[in-house]
Amino acid sequence: MPIVIILSPELEALLRNKAARQDRDVSLVASELLTSVLEWEVQESEAAIKGIQQGLDDFEARQFRSFHEFAQEQRRKYNLLADS
Template identity: 40%
Template sequence: MSITLDLPPKIEGLLRQRAESTGQDISQMAIAVLTLGLSLDDNDFFEALKGIQRGLDDFERGQFSSLEDFIAEQNQKYGLSLEA
């Protein structure tokens, strides 16, 4: 089955970036993202969307952490010993 979607440029860019970074075809990545989203119950789905939007908004405002800072925070929070 074939469906054509008009994605906002921001979403298309994120989808392309994720596909490229994982070495997958953009169509395969879109299917994976849709499958994940549709597998969640309604409450989890909408909470995930809110969290994603908050993250995008923070990123646009320049409010984000480096990978090293994130790993250090998770190590401290959960008693892990991950490395970047």
């Protein structure tokens, strides 16, 4: 069963322009874009779950540092000023 998606005029224009630049059918371009986004979303969710689990495992193994140590590292890493 086909799915009908209503796009804003601006988004439709972007999609049609992309398809025209690639000299491809707009439906195929839309399908590929949706596939890419959905695959990315799954990968990001899996990575987030893995990261959370690693954090829980580290905590249980008492392999962690204080918030103060974390904050100092982030300030150095991103060249941020210390809180007053």
